[in-house]
Structures are given as structure tokens and as C-alpha cells.
Amino acid sequence: MSMIEVEVKACVENVKRFKDLLGRFGAKFSHAEEHVDVYYNNPDLRDFRVSDEALRLRRVNNLVLLTYKGKKIDSISKSRLEIECAISSFEEMDAILKSLGFLPVGEVVKHRHIYLIEELTICVDEVRNLGSFVEVELASSDESGVENGVRRAIGLLEQLGLSKDDLIRRSYLEMMLGGRS
Secondary structure, rough: OOOEEEEEEEEOOHHHHHHHHHHHHHOOEEEEEEEEEEEEEEOEEOHHHHOOEEEEEEEEOOOOEEEEEEEEEOOOOOOOEEEEEEOOHHHHHHHHHHOOEEEEEEEEEEEEEEEEEEOOEEEEEOOOOEEEEEEEEEEEEOOOHHHHHHHHHHHHHHOOOOOOOHHOOHHHHHHHHHOOO
């Protein structure tokens, strides 16, 4: 499936307090997920560290997903084109990618609690070796919905006590590898 994922992210100091605040604000807990994300790169073909793209193989509960993420669209958020499909075997897709010259560059493991407010998805992530974060996401069919979506997501974070200054544009992988801000 192809869409624009509108996303803003911030660090959360106290996860329990933040989850309690979400509940008081009217967010409905949806479910929890365990993610194991392996990111790939092929610098000889196209270096995703330079092009600001990502290729990810994710194991989430009993599902396996292959995801391509395009360049970030704006200077505030992490909004970008996302194309994702279900794969039957993590191991076989990993072997295919490696056979094509794509090598794993990093692994991100996280425990995610998902909450919903209207069409906004709020993900409270506890990321191994990084810390705790909140991501507010919504889908847009095209780039025309990004600005309004970012405004709504930031508005929600501000109501939850965070500010624009708290936003993080780097991916978890970039933070782990010490890359771009």
C-alpha cells in the first residue's frame, strides 16, 4: 500500500505519566506490538543515508512487512511517502535483499503501545538502547494533506505538554547510528 505517512516524534521522559495523560485526554488504547526492524542499504546502487530514504524489513507480532520510505517532505516533521507490503517469510526476504546487494545496517527493537484519537494514531515507543518516544501519525493520500496533518499532530502534542522544540526528525536508526539531526 502506498501513502504519505504524516508523522511527528518527540522524546518522552516519563512513559507512565504520559500514558495516563493520554487516557485523561480521551485517547483510547488500541493494542501493543513488539517490533524488530532491520534496515538495509546498498551504497553501490543508492546510498539511503545520503538520499534520506529507508528500506526496512519488520517483524511485528506474527506479521512480516517490507517497507520503503521516501525522502522527508518538510523541514518540521518526518512525513514521507511510505510503500509497504506483507511478506510471508522474514528470513527469505532477508536472503533476497542480501542476494541483491542490500546489506543490513542496523536493527531497531521496540515495544509500542498504540492509542487512537479520531484519525490520529499515537504510538508510545520504548526503544531498546535509545529511550522512550511518542509518535503521532496519520495517513494522507497525497502531499496536499501533509501541512494540515502536521499542524494537527503538533497541536495534539502541545495539548499533551510537549512543544515544537521537543520534536525529533531523526529516525530511530539515525539516532542509533549517530546520524543526521
